[in-house]
Structure formats: structure tokens, C-alpha cells
Amino acid sequence: MSRPLTPLALTVLRMLCDGPMHPYEMQQRIRDHAYDQAVKITHGSLYHSVERLAEGGLIEPLETSREGRRPERTVYAVTSAGRDAAQFRLAELLVRPAEEFPLFGTALAFINLLPEGEVARLLRNRGIALEAALAAHQTAHDSLRKQGIERYKLIDQEWLIARVRSELDYVRGLVADLESGRLTFDDTEPRAICHPRPRPRRTDDEMGA
Known part of the structure; x- marks a missing residue:
């Protein structure tokens, strides 16, 4: 193939x-x-x-x-x-690390399309879902281990649990920063304003040519 x-x-x-x-x-x-x-x-x-x-x-x-x-x-x-x-x-x-584009990353890239309070609320709900997922993955992993499944056959589950736990920690931190005001969507630096370049004035000789 x-x-x-x-x-x-x-x-x-x-x-x-x-x-x-x-x-x-x-x-x-x-x-x-x-x-x-x-x-x-x-x-x-x-x-x-x-x-x-x-x-x-x-x-x-x-x-x-x-x-x-x-x-x-x-x-x-x-x-x-x-x-x-x-x-x-x-x-x-x-x-070889693969270039992946998770949907959560897409949402974070455009996060300021929503008000800060709404984002904090949504992320709190995401945190609840992640807590439930983490508990379910851990329960499934522990059950398989009790059945005698060797650890090397469950390494992918270990990685999944670590990834969900890491995301949960990050989401909790993000919510805390939004609620405390450490993270805002206001621009802290003035934006550079682009003015159109003035067109050069034509001389009398150029106009008569």
C-alpha cells in the first residue's frame, strides 16, 4: 500500500x-x-x-x-x-510529532469574539465535562488493570488520562485568570494606525507634458 x-x-x-x-x-x-x-x-x-x-x-x-x-x-x-x-x-x-489542529485550539485562537464573562462561564462548563471524562477514563483504566491487562497494553490510556488532566488544569487556570482580571480582552498596547501615503503632487511641467 x-x-x-x-x-x-x-x-x-x-x-x-x-x-x-x-x-x-x-x-x-x-x-x-x-x-x-x-x-x-x-x-x-x-x-x-x-x-x-x-x-x-x-x-x-x-x-x-x-x-x-x-x-x-x-x-x-x-x-x-x-x-x-x-x-x-x-x-x-x-x-515524528504530527501537526494536529485540535478544535479547542481553534476556539482559543478566536476567544475574544465572546465577552470575557461568557468565556469564563463556558470554560467552567468545559472543566466540569473534563472532570467527568477524567474520572471515566481513570475508572476504565483501573478496571482493565484489575483484570490483569499488562501496563504496556494500556499506555495509550495513560497518555489520554495525562492529556485530559493537563487540559483540565489549564482550563481551571484560564478561568481563574479571567475571573480575577489577570486576563482581559482589552488591548494593552496602542495599535499602529496605517495612513495612506499622500500622492505626490505633479509639477506644472508634468501637467503640461
Whole structure:
């Protein structure tokens, strides 16, 4: 495959590196290991990703079976090319910071379109949502650890928890600065006023030319 592996494609390859399985089993593992907290996954996108990987020769079908009236299920295995591609993409993602544009950053860039009091109120509500998210992520992480899941399989959750906690701390500080007046949207420095340059006056000789 010429294009870089998508996060979902990398997820599929990683799961198949543990052994052959069919897409339904992949869905179960995604839920069990909370991969959907690190990668955006839907039912349709998972099957589409499996098809593309098979077309690219990174995975291959082993067998197809049917149980009763259920749809056919095809078991896939990773190929040597797929394993190499997964390792290469993982190394690339670890070493090279990606330029991302989170929506919260967009909102902060244009924050002065709203009154300071309104921004403080909205950010307080965001803080409440972040507190709830942080508690939920921590509970899910602790539950998986109690089930015996090794720490290295939950590092992405650790990073997510640290990121949410960091944002919560920043939002709380921003609210405190707005409410105390340490942060205002008033310009503290005079703006440079651009005047149009005067057009040069034409001399009598130029006018008569």
C-alpha cells in the first residue's frame, strides 16, 4: 500500500499480529482492550479497512465459515509484508510529532469574539465535562488493570488520562485568570494606525507634458 497506514489499519494489523481472527472478533477485542479510545472506529470502517488491507496484500484470508443463519465470517491472518508495514508505521508515529489542529485550539485562537464573562462561564462548563471524562477514563483504566491487562497494553490510556488532566488544569487556570482580571480582552498596547501615503503632487511641467 503506497499511502501511509491509517490508525484503524494499524489497529487491525496489530490485532492480527497476535493471531488470525475474523472482523467480528476484532470488534470484540477493540471493546475489551478499549482501542476505540485511541482510534476512531465504526462497524463499517473496520470492515472497509480489512478489505483494503487484504487488497494490498498486508493480510490474507485463511478460511470462511458460516454458523446457522449468521453471515459468513472470514478469518484473516497478517502477512510478512503486513507485519513489516505495521512496524514501520508505528516507528514513524513514535518518532515524528504530527501537526494536529485540535478544535479547542481553534476556539482559543478566536476567544475574544465572546465577552470575557461568557468565556469564563463556558470554560467552567468545559472543566466540569473534563472532570467527568477524567474520572471515566481513570475508572476504565483501573478496571482493565484489575483484570490483569499488562501496563504496556494500556499506555495509550495513560497518555489520554495525562492529556485530559493537563487540559483540565489549564482550563481551571484560564478561568481563574479571567475571573480575577489577570486576563482581559482589552488591548494593552496602542495599535499602529496605517495612513495612506499622500500622492505626490505633479509639477506644472508634468501637467503640461
